[in-house]
Amino acid sequence: MVISDGHIAREAFTLLRLSPLLEPRRDEFAEAVSAAYATIEGFAAAHGWTHRMGVFFDRGVEVFESQAALWERIKTLHSLPRDLPVPTPGLAAALECRILVAVTPEEYASVAPEYGSTPDAYPRLLAHEIAHRLHIAIVGGDEDAMGPEWLYEGFAVVASGDLLEPPRCEPTWEALSAGGRGAYRRYAALVRRLMSLAPLSELVERAGRPGFEDWARGFLTSGRSR
Ligand SMILES: [Zn+2]
Structure with a gap:
């Protein structure tokens, strides 16, 4: 509605x-x-x-x-x-x-x-x-299907129309997906980067499946080198 x-x-x-x-x-x-x-x-x-x-x-x-x-x-x-x-x-x-x-x-x-x-x-x-x-x-009410923290927090930051500056330079996967101070900024940058390669609906759908992080990481790397 x-x-x-x-x-x-x-x-x-x-x-x-x-x-x-x-x-x-x-x-x-x-x-x-x-x-x-x-x-x-x-x-x-x-x-x-x-x-x-x-x-x-x-x-x-x-x-x-x-x-x-x-x-x-x-x-x-x-x-x-x-x-x-x-x-x-x-x-x-x-x-x-x-x-x-x-x-x-x-x-x-x-x-x-x-x-x-x-x-x-x-x-x-x-x-x-x-x-x-x-x-x-x-994801049909199944919180476990929301994927890793960087995905669901990145989703929420992107959805809420963040005006946060993305991290400078080309950070590595490890740097973007790490927790700690300023993590939401990095998570959002990671989600945005993936969104430039695939629709968010596809990322959300895949996030609940086993092996999602390996897939996302490989996808990001191959997408970048194209
Ligand atoms: Zn949150």
């Missing part, structure tokens, strides 16, 4: 659950959610996945003033142990149990300055989480 921008903006407005302190900013958050949704809706349409698109956060949108509060909420949603530490220092958003949860733009800029302080960083953060849900819908 494709929902027009106007509809999703109204829907986002009513889906939002905000603390009294954030309540005066309801319009701002509804606009960001709406922009994020429109980005992924457009991306899905561009790749022939309109039929996989949906409002994946129909149970609500919640914004938290701190990463700690966001993490508490995620632990509650998944009945995780209370003392479980934050899994990643840059945790800023998630889409769990059909609820989109995120910190504020200012908290995002604080916990992930390398990503959170760029223009339009906030709608892109939300779009990134929606993109993961689109990806899961494309």
Whole structure:
């Protein structure tokens, strides 16, 4: 189901659950959610996945003033142990149990300055989480079929309309697929490079099969030398 921008903006407005302190900013958050949704809706349409698109956060949108509060909420949603530490220092958003949860733009800029302080960083953060849900819908709900981390995170970064600079020069496969700081930038560069050789739908479809990384690596190398 494709929902027009106007509809999703109204829907986002009513889906939002905000603390009294954030309540005066309801319009701002509804606009960001709406922009994020429109980005992924457009991306899905561009790749022939309109039929996989949906409002994946129909149970609500919640914004938290701190990463700690966001993490508490995620632990509650998944009945995780209370003392479980934050899994990643840059945790800023998630889409769990059909609820989109995120910190504020200012908290995002604080916990992930390398990503959170760029223009339009906030709608892109939300779009990134929606993109993961689109990806899961494309692979029929089987999260194991999403492929390696570099593929599904690269997918989400590309889908969310990243304005991130690609790495300079011609980095090796090892450099692009490595984790660590700035990894999402490299993952997106790797996915973009593969997308210049094959449709993204083919990469996504192949990613769930055994031997995908070997295939992708060989494909990239042979594609480059042509
Ligand atoms: Zn992600």
